[in-house]
Amino acid sequence: MKIKNLLPGIGAWLEERFGFRGLSRFLNEKRVPQHRHTIWYYTGSSILLFFFIQVVTGIMLAFYYKPTIEEANKSIARIMAEVPLGWIIRSVHFWSSSFMIALVLFHMTSIWIIKSYRKPRELTWMSGVFLLILTLFFGFTGYLLPWDDLSLAATKVGTDIPRSIPWVGAWVTKLLRGGEDVTGDTLTRFFGIHITVLPLCLLFILVIHIYLIQKLGMSLPLGLDKKKEEVKELPFWPNFVYREMVVWLVLSGILFSLAIFLPPSLGKEADLMAPAPEGIKPEWYFLFLFQTLKVFPSRILLVTGDTLAVSLLLLAGILFFFLPLIDYRPEERKGKVITFIAYFFIIYAVVMTVWSLVQ
Amino acid sequence: MMKIEKLAAFILISYLLVFSIFSSSFGQQASPQEKAKETEVKKAPEKIVPSPHNIKEKTAIYVFLAWMWVSILVLIYILRQKIREVDRLYTLKFLGSDF
Numbered sequence: 001m002k003i004k005n006l007l008p009g010i011g012a013w014l015e016e017r018f019g020f021r022g023l024s025r026f027l028n029e030k031r032v033p034q035h036r037h038t039i040w041y042y043t044g045s046s047i048l049l050f051f052f053i054q055v056v057t058g059i060m061l062a063f064y065y066k067p068t069i070e071e072a073n074k075s076i077a078r079i080m081a082e083v084p085l086g087w088i089i090r091s092v093h094f095w096s097s098s099f100m101i102a103l104v105l106f107h108m109t110s111i112w113i114i115k116s117y118r119k120p121r122e123l124t125w126m127s128g129v130f131l132l133i134l135t136l137f138f139g140f141t142g143y144l145l146p147w148d149d150l151s152l153a154a155t156k157v158g159t160d161i162p163r164s165i166p167w168v169g170a171w172v173t174k175l176l177r178g179g180e181d182v183t184g185d186t187l188t189r190f191f192g193i194h195i196t197v198l199p200l201c202l203l204f205i206l207v208i209h210i211y212l213i214q215k216l217g218m219s220l221p222l223g224l225d226k227k228k229e230e231v232k233e234l235p236f237w238p239n240f241v242y243r244e245m246v247v248w249l250v251l252s253g254i255l256f257s258l259a260i261f262l263p264p265s266l267g268k269e270a271d272l273m274a275p276a277p278e279g280i281k282p283e284w285y286f287l288f289l290f291q292t293l294k295v296f297p298s299r300i301l302l303v304t305g306d307t308l309a310v311s312l313l314l315l316a317g318i319l320f321f322f323l324p325l326i327d328y329r330p331e332e333r334k335g336k337v338i339t340f341i342a343y344f345f346i347i348y349a350v351v352m353t354v355w356s357l358v359q
Numbered sequence: 360m361m362k363i364e365k366l367a368a369f370i371l372i373s374y375l376l377v378f379s380i381f382s383s384s385f386g387q388q389a390s391p392q393e394k395a396k397e398t399e400v401k402k403a404p405e406k407i408v409p410s411p412h413n414i415k416e417k418t419a420i421y422v423f424l425a426w427m428w429v430s431i432l433v434l435i436y437i438l439r440q441k442i443r444e445v446d447r448l449y450t451l452k453f454l455g456s457d458f
Contacts, residue, residue: 080409087409088420235449242442246435253431260420266407 030214030236037221040110041240042247043103044213049248050100051202053255054138057093058195065145067191069184072147073269080266091263095255097139101285104135112342115327115335116219122324124216127209129321134202139283141194147187148267153276155190156182158286161293164306165314183272222335281356288352289313 015021032041064083066075079086108128111117117125144155159182162172178185224231234240282290292313296305319326327338411417 077407080407081412085416091409235445239442239445239449242438242445246438246442249431249434249438253428256427257424260424263409265409268406 026214027237028235030217031233032218032236032240033220033224034232034234035221035224037110037114040107040114041218042244043107043110045244046247046251047100047103047107049251050096050103050255051206053096053252054093054100055199057089057096060089061093062195065191067145067188069147069187069270069272072145072187073266076146076266087263088259091259092255094264095259095262097142098284099251099255101135101139104132105285108132109342109346112323113339114219114221115338116221117324117327118219118222119324119328121212121216121219124209124212125324126321127205127212130205131202131209134198134205136285138194138198138202139285141190141198143283144182144187144190145194146266147270149270149274149277150267150280152182152270152272153280154282155186156276157280157290158282159186161306161310164304164310166307166311169310181272284353284357287356288349291352291356294356 032038061079064075064079064086066072076090079090081087083089111125111128140155140158143158144151159173159176162176163169165172174180176186176189177183178189220231281287293306293309296309298305300308323338327335411420
């Protein structure tokens, strides 16, 4: 039997079992609207690219990393100094996480501004908010793993924030830390969450999110959805995928260049008894929250500043999650208010982040 | 003549043997001041800044970086041609839904 006869035979055999033809027909029929906001459509697939890079580099790092207080810092030092190209793998993992979070934030704010969360895409938005929370939690749990003085102090501050939530706060802090304080148990817990719980949760919600996007199709910005017939469309395969590939290539090039020229350093091993070092700061994506908590007065009327700030942030998060249910009618006026809040949030986050950086 | 050759070979082998056995300990013959200095350096550094381990790795990384950007530019060029082609075919309505 010749190979050229064998291949179609294998294809037919697989087709009979998997039914790929339906998928290829779906991809051929899928269309992407072309308008002035089309650029935002590229963020979704780029997030997937960085998630893939995170998984690959994360697995490579997990081969050498040891999640105990005696070995964690030393194993990272070993990855950086002894493992061939280990420092680049760690650097790519570090930068890729930042890229992923930045793109998730861009993706969410673009959807917020062009109002793609409206009926029938409420669940797409809500699953997206879950994915944002999971991505931020990935960053938070990963920050402790090098077990240096800065990561320990930042985790102490970070895990102490939920304590200000009324009624359940102390319990949440204890659950996160695996005890009253940040110890070796916290490190092991964070490592377990970082490499098993979070990837599984993220994959599960990601499947739902992508399914909903495929089922409901690409949304059109407010205003354009009324003149749907006038909007130009492009086939997803291959026209749009080729364009996405260009974006992936450029982003990958920037990622590897940054990873080589600006690799993250490693501080000295954390000492549980040592006082917190000066200038503790979380990663850039938590800076605006950190600064918000910092500038709040210690007491407002009968409530402590921390409790009020955390409660307000929690309330804002809940409103953000239920945004499609708040802004459900295609009314221009309400839409404008929501757009104004979105722009205000962007300016606020940027100002607070810069303020925290220059301090 | 054979005697001299044997003697030369014996001296050479003994020299190599002695050198190989003691060479590792020769490196450790440092003065107490130097030893103190070494332990001071080895005492957990404040910050480890990663960088290429040697000149060979450094060169390899820069070559890889240059190669990567050249490959990216070539691939973008090819993709641009492909995009033009598929867009042209789409506007001509050449491709059906089952191509």
